[in-house]
Amino acid sequence: MKGYVVLADGRCFVGKGFGYEGISDGEVVFNTSLTGYQEILTDPSYADQIITMTYPMIGNVGTNAEDMEADTVFAKGFIVKEYVETPSNFRAEESLGAFLTRWKIPGVSGIDTRALVRHIRTRGAMPGVIATGEHDIEALRQRAAAAAVMVGKDLVQAVTCQQPYQWKEGIWEIGRGYKKPTTTGDIRLAVYDFGVKRNMLRLLVEYGFDVTVFPATTPAQTILDGKFDALFLSNGPGDPAAVTYAHQAVAALAGKLPLFGICLGHQITCTALGGSTFKLKFGHRGGNQPVKDLKTGKVEITAQNHGFAVDATTLPEGVKVSHINLNDQTVEGIEHEAMSLFTVQYHPEASAGPRDSEYLFARFVDVIRESQRSA
Structure with missing residues (x-):
């Protein structure tokens, strides 16, 4: 399954999709934490945001019911360099991919997250689109360009x-x-x-x-x-x-x-x-x-x-x-x-x-x- 990340300024990254097959838009941001991705995904402060993890390997500890920070997932999408399909942790109950699928959150792996983060740091956080499955890139660019900015939003x-x-x-x-x-x-x-x-x-x-x-x-x-x-x-x-x-x-x-x-x-x-x-x-x-x-x-x-x-x-x-x-x-x-x-x-x-x-x-x-x- 293909995965796409398209920013409002037209920059496009193509990788591999995991988690939910679908499309979502939000503000594309990055997080420098080494772990704690489940707490991040379920933090209500991430509503309407697509999260890029700078740490290269994500998914190794899986997910579990105890580490939820809320009743649901608030992030709109999840971007990682390398997704670990099989977790290795005694508290793991479900893989990250299965978790994202259950909460209908698209994930993208295999892109150059360093290049994406450098772009955000240079141009600033901006709206974008994350999509998994088969999609037309030009249509994704148009959707990303039309996505709402964060300023003025009461979430x-x-x-x-x-x-x-x-x-x-x-x-x-x-x-x-x-x-x-x-x-x-x-x-x-x-x-x-x-x-x-x-x-x-x-x-x-x-x-x-x-x-x-x-x-x-x-x-x-x-x-x-x-x-x-x-x-x-x-x-x-x-x-x-x-x-x-x-x-x-x-x-x-x-x-x-x-x-x-x-x-x-x-x-x-x-x-x-x-x-x-x-x-x-x-x-x-x-x-x-x-x-x-x-x-x-x-x-x-x-x-x-x-x-x-x-x-x-x-x-x-x-x-x-x-x-x-x-x-x-x-x-x-x-x-x-x-x-x-x-x-x-x-x-x-x-x-x-x-x-x-x-x-x-x-x-x-x-x-x-x-x-x-x-x-």
């Missing part, structure tokens, strides 16, 4: 939950699976679901939170009426500037509850406080992004997945940039001490990435306790 409403729910599951332990806490935490936490990953919720439970998850469109007053101790803003897909209902809700809640935001939650918080965001040329996606804590000077190796960033020059008085990306100096975190809030652009919960940043969950607990003592 949050396509991935958020429809009703509030409580989350009880804790972190995974080898030989035992996911923890089932016998008691709930003593900090009542409201979580805005902009595309939340399951491991975020598990770590919140692990650090002593009683977690209730709310749809992204939940009014601020609903959160206030719930008498929660704190607020958590999750990751999510699309253009942060387009999620205007979330800006309004967070603007109404900031300063009334201790707040911690991650990724899209970070961008929404900054926008709600008066800042703005912009589209990065090719984004930050992978498990090896260096971030510097400006207060301590410590450098963390972080897992990231985003295509937009906060414009530091637009942040209002009282908001301090707390972390920067050492590759391009973009904003990786902010804090506002008077409002008891802080946010980070990276993913401290990433189970497939480094764990340098997991301490941020403990920091959130400390911020809440200090706020309670000061009340």
